[in-house]
Amino acid sequence: MSRAAVEAALARLRDARRRLREVPASEVHEALARTLDAWSAPGSPLQKELAAALPAPTGFSPAVVREGLARGLAPYTGRALLDLVRDELGGDPDWDGFDVTATVLAGAIPLPAFVAIVAPLALRSPVLVKPAKHDPVTAALLARSLPALLAGCVEVVDFRRDDTEALDALCRAPCVAAMGSDAAVAALAARVGPAQRFAGSGHRFSLALLGPEAMRGEALARAADGLALDVALWDQLGCLSPVSVHAIGDARGVDRVAETLAVALSDIESRLPRGRIEPAIAAAISSARAEAEMRAATGGGVAVLASSGTQWTVVRERDAALRVTPLHRFVRVHPAADVDAALAAIAPRSRSLAGVALDGFGTATAALADRLLALGASRVCAPGTLQTPPLAWPRDGEPVLRRLARRAVE
Amino acid sequence: MSADPERVALDDRVLAWMREPEWKRDDARFDALARDLFAHQFARCTPYRRFCEGRGRTPEGIQSWRDIPAVPTGAFKEVALRSFPAEREVHVFRSSGTATEKRGEAHLDTLALYEASLLPSFRRGVLPDLAPGARTRVRVLAPPPAEVPDSSLSHMFGCVLAAFGDAASGFDVRGGELEIASLLAAIEDAAADGEAVALCGTAFAFVHTIDAIGARGARLALPPGSRAMETGGFKGRSRELPRDALYAAIEHTFGIPPERIVNQYGMCELGSQFYDSVLAEPGAPRRKIAPPWTRVRIVDPETGDDAAAGAVGAIHVYDLANTGSVLAIQTADLGRTIGDGFEVLGREPGAEARGCSIAADAMLAP
Numbered sequence: 001m002s003r004a005a006v007e008a009a010l011a012r013l014r015d016a017r018r019r020l021r022e023v024p025a026s027e028v029h030e031a032l033a034r035t036l037d038a039w040s041a042p043g044s045p046l047q048k049e050l051a052a053a054l055p056a057p058t059g060f061s062p063a064v065v066r067e068g069l070a071r072g073l074a075p076y077t078g079r080a081l082l083d084l085v086r087d088e089l090g091g092d093p094d095w096d097g098f099d100v101t102a103t104v105l106a107g108a109i110p111l112p113a114f115v116a117i118v119a120p121l122a123l124r125s126p127v128l129v130k131p132a133k134h135d136p137v138t139a140a141l142l143a144r145s146l147p148a149l150l151a152g153c154v155e156v157v158d159f160r161r162d163d164t165e166a167l168d169a170l171c172r173a174p175c176v177a178a179m180g181s182d183a184a185v186a187a188l189a190a191r192v193g194p195a196q197r198f199a200g201s202g203h204r205f206s207l208a209l210l211g212p213e214a215m216r217g218e219a220l221a222r223a224a225d226g227l228a229l230d231v232a233l234w235d236q237l238g239c240l241s242p243v244s245v246h247a248i249g250d251a252r253g254v255d256r257v258a259e260t261l262a263v264a265l266s267d268i269e270s271r272l273p274r275g276r277i278e279p280a281i282a283a284a285i286s287s288a289r290a291e292a293e294m295r296a297a298t299g300g301g302v303a304v305l306a307s308s309g310t311q312w313t314v315v316r317e318r319d320a321a322l323r324v325t326p327l328h329r330f331v332r333v334h335p336a337a338d339v340d341a342a343l344a345a346i347a348p349r350s351r352s353l354a355g356v357a358l359d360g361f362g363t364a365t366a367a368l369a370d371r372l373l374a375l376g377a378s379r380v381c382a383p384g385t386l387q388t389p390p391l392a393w394p395r396d397g398e399p400v401l402r403r404l405a406r407r408a409v410e
Numbered sequence: 411m412s413a414d415p416e417r418v419a420l421d422d423r424v425l426a427w428m429r430e431p432e433w434k435r436d437d438a439r440f441d442a443l444a445r446d447l448f449a450h451q452f453a454r455c456t457p458y459r460r461f462c463e464g465r466g467r468t469p470e471g472i473q474s475w476r477d478i479p480a481v482p483t484g485a486f487k488e489v490a491l492r493s494f495p496a497e498r499e500v501h502v503f504r505s506s507g508t509a510t511e512k513r514g515e516a517h518l519d520t521l522a523l524y525e526a527s528l529l530p531s532f533r534r535g536v537l538p539d540l541a542p543g544a545r546t547r548v549r550v551l552a553p554p555p556a557e558v559p560d561s562s563l564s565h566m567f568g569c570v571l572a573a574f575g576d577a578a579s580g581f582d583v584r585g586g587e588l589e590i591a592s593l594l595a596a597i598e599d600a601a602a603d604g605e606a607v608a609l610c611g612t613a614f615a616f617v618h619t620i621d622a623i624g625a626r627g628a629r630l631a632l633p634p635g636s637r638a639m640e641t642g643g644f645k646g647r648s649r650e651l652p653r654d655a656l657y658a659a660i661e662h663t664f665g666i667p668p669e670r671i672v673n674q675y676g677m678c679e680l681g682s683q684f685y686d687s688v689l690a691e692p693g694a695p696r697r698k699i700a701p702p703w704t705r706v707r708i709v710d711p712e713t714g715d716d717a718a719a720g721a722v723g724a725i726h727v728y729d730l731a732n733t734g735s736v737l738a739i740q741t742a743d744l745g746r747t748i749g750d751g752f753e754v755l756g757r758e759p760g761a762e763a764r765g766c767s768i769a770a771d772a773m774l775a776p
Contacts, residue, residue: 280744282711283724284758287482287742294485297460309712326759 002159002166006128009155010173013100013126016152020124023149025093028124029085031149033078036118036391038145040073046145047073050110053137058108060235060275067272068233071388072111080391085122087392088401095401096408097123098197102173104188106180108134109234115391115400116177117142117154123405126153128173133161167191175199175404199403201396204239206230206355206379206386207322209246209342209368214360215253220260223359226384227331228264230357231312232272233387236327239354239395240379240386243325244332246342248360251301251335258316258333262305265312265329274311274329284326285310301335320345339368343375354395355379355386414454414494417733420447421523424730427703428526433534435702443703443730444475447737454493458736475705476716480726480740486514486679491735494519503562503678506642516562516678519734527682527731528566529573531701535685536608536639536672537574545576547600549593551611551619554581562678563641567610578605583615590622597630597664606635609664612642617651620663631665637689638666641674673698675754679739681731687751697751703730708747709740722746722755 020028039046047069054065089095101120105113113129117139120127129139136158143154159166161184170176171191177199178188185200192198208230214223230242247257277285289304292315296302303316312329320336322345336342339361346353353376361368369380378397379389392400423443449469452459462468462479472478481491483505492499498519505514518524533540540546548571555561555568571579578600582593600607609632611619616638623630638660651659657668669688675698676683684698684706691699700706707716708723717723725745728738744755 279711279717279722279724280756280758283742283744286711286714286724287484287740287758290480290482290740291484291488293464294457294461294481295488297457297464298489 002157002163003169006157006159006166006169009128009157010100010102010169012152013128013155016126017099017124020126020150020153023124025124027149029082029122031147032118032122033081035146036076036081037078039114039142040076042070044073046141050138050141053141054110054135055275057136058134058275059277060108061273063272064233064235064275068387069110071233073114075388075390076114077391081118081122084392084400088399089405094408095123095405097125097405098173098175099125100128100173101125101175101177101404102128102130102170104130104170104176104178104180105132105135105139106178106184107132107237109238110135110138112179113138114142116179119400120175120177120404121146121150121153122401125175125404127155128170129154129156130170131156131158177201177404197404197406199398203352204354204395205349205352206240206242206357207244207246207346207353208242208357208359208383209339209361209372210248210257211339211360211362211364212249212253213362215247215249215257219360220256221264223383224257224260224264225268226359226382227261227357228268229384230386231265231329231331232268232274235274236329236331238387240389241327242331242355242357242386243327244322244334246320246334246336246345248336248338248342254333254335255303255316258303258305258314261331261333262312262314265314265331266307269307269311277310277328281326281328282310285313285328285330288326288330289313289315322346322349339364339371343371347375350376353377355381355389357381357383357386359383413498416450417494420450421520421733424523424703424733425526427730428523428530428701433530433702440703440705440730441475444478444705444728444737445469445472447730447733448472448475448478450733451493451736455491455736457489458491458493475728476707478728478738480728480738481736482740483514483677483679483742486516487512490515490517492517492519493736494734502560503565504560505678506561514679516735521565523731523733524562524565524681525569527701527703528569531683531685532566532570533574534690535674535699536610536637536689538690539635540574545574546579547596547605547607548575548579549596549607549609550581551583551588551593551609551615552581553583553586557584563612563676566676566683570610576605582619583611588615588618588622590619590626593619594623594628594630597632601631601633604633606633606637608637608639609666610639613640613651613656614642616640616656616660617649620659623663629663636664636666637670637672638664639672639674639685641676673754675743677741679735680727680729682729695748697748697753699751704728706752708745708752717746720746720748724758725752725754
């Protein structure tokens with residue numbers, strides 16, 4: 001049943017591709033630009049409709065969804081799309097999309113669906129979407145908002161991940177893009193043939209680095225408020241959600257960072273409450289807290305600052321080494337003697353590094369940003385802005401459009 | 411055995427309970443022993459005392475055993491939790507894991523309580539029909555303790571064979587390899603003798619065995635009265651099978667029906683184990699039964715209170731066999747109560763280095 005639905009959708013999309021190829025690329029771009037403007041405008045009715053629909057399936061609180069959409073979609077303007085097309089394709093008519101792009105979405109955050117659908121369309125490649133289990137809403141609503149020119153160019157087909165027949169049918173699309181865990185992406189890649197394009201986006205994480213100038217007074221309060229926002233938006237479940245903070249300074253300064261961040265997370269909970277969580281997640285938070293409490297009991301500077309429920313947690317760690325966190329607003333604050341020590345601690349996991357929020361390094365900021373980008377980060381920005389990347393953000397270090405395009409003259 | 415007179419007295423009280431022929435749940439007795447043991451451990455295990463003090467809990471301040479702070483199993487990877495002087499240590503059990511992974515460590519100054527606890531539990535859970543003093547055929551799909559001295563499971567199987575196994579019982583994993591020929595020969599001998607077999611091992615070892623027998627095109631029918639005991643997860647050591655599929659495969663390969671397959675719940679941080687009730691109480695709902703010297707709480711992780719009856723929560727175990735470490739353990743497992751027992755439903759997420767929800771989404775699929 002699902003396989004047949006996927007095959008039928010693919011056939012319809014191939015027909016749509018034939019129609020779309022007759023339309024000048026600039027007309028498609030203009031149509032998409034108008035769609036994005038409708039979504040990104042303050043007070044957008046489309047945003048409101050999506051914001052009303054998302055809390056139930058995703059578990060995010062309505063306030064987090066509203067704030068996350070407003071902030072996340074603001075940079076996704078029509079102008080941004082036209083700039084992206086210009087910057088990546090440069091008016092070169094030989095860049096072309098595939099006959100169909102199949103995209104497998106994952107997670108509960110709606111914003112990746114926008115890029116995953118708009119990017120192939122900008123290449124005049126119709127899109128088959130398998131929505132994420134926890135967000136069955138966004139792709140369908142975005143598809144419905146497309147203008148007549150792009151009618152029938154997006155098909156949303158859902159099926160269970162263990163429906164291998166449907167998955168195999170989807171993976172016969174000439175271009176397959178997929179998000180998911182590293183294992184899930186690898187499993188999908190294995191289903192795609194060598195003559196097809198596969199663009200996988202696996203596990204990513206983000207963090208923050210605070211320098212001496214952001215570790216006291218008003219500067220620290222501002223940085224902590226910004227980081228609390230980065231954590232609270234999408235309940236720390238995004239690739240751009242910081243999971244840890246490396247504070248470069250003395251022990252007292254690191255204590256202050258942890259304490260100020262705890263206050264900021266407590267404050268933001270009243271404005272942007274965390275959503276509902278499964279018992280398994282609550283248990284993982286409880287275990288991680290208790291494990292940190294036990295390390296605190298052996299001395300050495302570990303401290304646990306937390307809400308009475310599981311809403312937020314800050315663990316002041318004793319060293320720079322990264323540790324697993326259960327997410328859902330659980331942040332570790334690590335001391336680092338200097339920038340080199342912090343980068344050395346991050347390096348073993350730099351392959352999965354997405355964003356870094358940076359503050360307090362004064363004139364050394366630009367040089368440090370360059371080092372972080374060289375280490376593997378794809379986004380370096382100020383606290384409070386991690387969750388609002390531009391449309392052109394190269395999530396995996398690859399160009400947004402060209403990773404889904406081919407040269408027609410190849 | 412510990413030279414600490416207070417500890418010796420505690421061990422004696424717990425051992426006396428374990429050696430009673432009948433299992434009798436006695437809440438007052440458990441509470442008194444648990445509180446005395448908590449006071450002992452609070453006084454002698456400095457990290458645990460500080461942990462408890464951080465939560466505002468002291469032996470004088472608690473109302474019942476339920477108030478004793480539980481240590482997460484993850485802490486056994488970080489801290490040596492001994493309630494005895496380190497120089498008295500005689501054994502260390504370690505949790506399973508990869509070479510690069512930190513493993514939990516249970517430090518012991520005596521194996522007496524571990525062994526005294528495991529035998530009546532195994533007997534009741536797996537061999538409830540074995541006559542006193544009788545022996546039976548036990549084949550073990552796990553390596554012998556001499557090969558993995560830090561495995562509490564192999565140690566347990568060694569004790570089980572010594573206590574209940576007949577002359578043809580033994581281990582079928584040696585040098586890290588499944589010895590399929592010897593297992594098949596043992597099963598054929600059992601069939602020829604009409605001797606029921608208790609086939610015991612890890613879930614992944616069962617999968618390997620089933621695959622190996624399947625590759626030979628064989629299918630065995632163990633003698634009537636045979637049973638299987640499986641434990642643990644797969645941990646990437648074999649293809650993974652949901653429990654129902656594993657039991658169906660065991661039935662297909664060995665002719666042992668699901669109602670004669672017992673799951674054991676245990677871990678190196680616990681001195682006691684918990685077995686499915688299917689053989690001890692045939693016909694009753696499948697559930698894990700706690701030995702009288704243990705208590706299991708299903709805890710609402712948001713509040714720390716008992717979860718509502720039947721609701722999913724974190725499994726906390728209070729085990730009087732843990733005299734040398736800490737008696738209250740917050741496991742990384744989820745469960746729910748079923749009548750007078752409980753059911754294990756899975757593990758907390760978080761064993762992998764995660765940074766975004768897509769990993770969780772994949773985990774929760776389909």
